[in-house]
Amino acid sequence: MAQRYVRVQSLDGKIHYGLLQIDRRVQVLDAPPWLKGQLTTLELNANDYQILAPCAPSKIVAVGKNYANHAAEMGTPVPQEPLLFLKPPTTVIASNGEILYPTQSERVDYEGELALVIGDRCTHCTPEEAHSKIWGYTIANDVTARDLQKKDGQWTRAKGFDTFCPLGPWVVREISSGARLQTFVNDNVQPAQSASISEMVFAPDVLVSYISQVMTLLPGDVVLTGTPEGVGAIGVGDRVRIEIEGIGFLENSVTTRAALSQVS
Numbered sequence: 001m002a003q004r005y006v007r008v009q010s011l012d013g014k015i016h017y018g019l020l021q022i023d024r025r026v027q028v029l030d031a032p033p034w035l036k037g038q039l040t041t042l043e044l045n046a047n048d049y050q051i052l053a054p055c056a057p058s059k060i061v062a063v064g065k066n067y068a069n070h071a072a073e074m075g076t077p078v079p080q081e082p083l084l085f086l087k088p089p090t091t092v093i094a095s096n097g098e099i100l101y102p103t104q105s106e107r108v109d110y111e112g113e114l115a116l117v118i119g120d121r122c123t124h125c126t127p128e129e130a131h132s133k134i135w136g137y138t139i140a141n142d143v144t145a146r147d148l149q150k151k152d153g154q155w156t157r158a159k160g161f162d163t164f165c166p167l168g169p170w171v172v173r174e175i176s177s178g179a180r181l182q183t184f185v186n187d188n189v190q191p192a193q194s195a196s197i198s199e200m201v202f203a204p205d206v207l208v209s210y211i212s213q214v215m216t217l218l219p220g221d222v223v224l225t226g227t228p229e230g231v232g233a234i235g236v237g238d239r240v241r242i243e244i245e246g247i248g249f250l251e252n253s254v255t256t257r258a259a260l261s262q263v264s
Helices: 068-073 127-133 146-152 156-160 204-212 257-263
Strands: 004-010 015-020 026-029 039-044 049-051 060-064 083-087 098-101 108-110 112-118 134-141 165-172 180-185 193-196 222-224 232-234 239-244 248-256
Touching: 015 039, 049 165, 083 156, 108 232, 112 180, 112 204, 112 239, 127 134, 127 204, 134 204, 134 222, 134 239, 134 248, 146 156, 165 248, 204 222, 248 257
Parallel strands: 060 222, 098 248
Antiparallel strands: 004 015, 004 049, 004 165, 015 026, 026 039, 060 083, 112 134, 112 222, 134 165, 180 193, 180 239, 239 248
């Protein structure tokens, strides 16, 4: 099994990066692993922490229509260059966190994606240089208010609601180019999305290089690489599970902001 790097909050409120063991113990690092964090003598047992999103990015750079079949299902051609947009860091939630359905929208979609975690400052990099800047891989759900995306014409509001970027549950260093991404909704055994990440129009190193010509990527930043065909609507009470071979699965349920406020 690949090493799984996590970010957790201990019972005393401290946030740690660490290495997750098979028995769910976490061996704590003294810094984020992409900043050369080293193992310490501190260990956290499974009941002594809450798992968080695996990084705290300064920005999330996302790529639209990076699978030809998804571009087709959206009724648009494949972009000639990567189509970039930003999601704010406040969209990030952990696996098992709640996606809040915004009152402004009547159509919210899931979008399962492979996410890249940047390990080193990256600016004006070639694809070859960019490859070495990708520290690891995790799973993301680029939740989208589809009706607002169509209404606004640009995507900031549709993609930017709090909780609209579930991320995790951990980071792995390597992934097979043929790894399969699958999305499941509720208890349906048939995946709503199923594609090999090799079907991307623009490969991860090309994406990172292209982005680095526009903005500097910093350690811990996240790049979302696009979603395959099969996106669909979710509603309050639904659960979305995104699986990527070699990483694991990211699962989140949908609730209303009012319902969450009543619970808290």
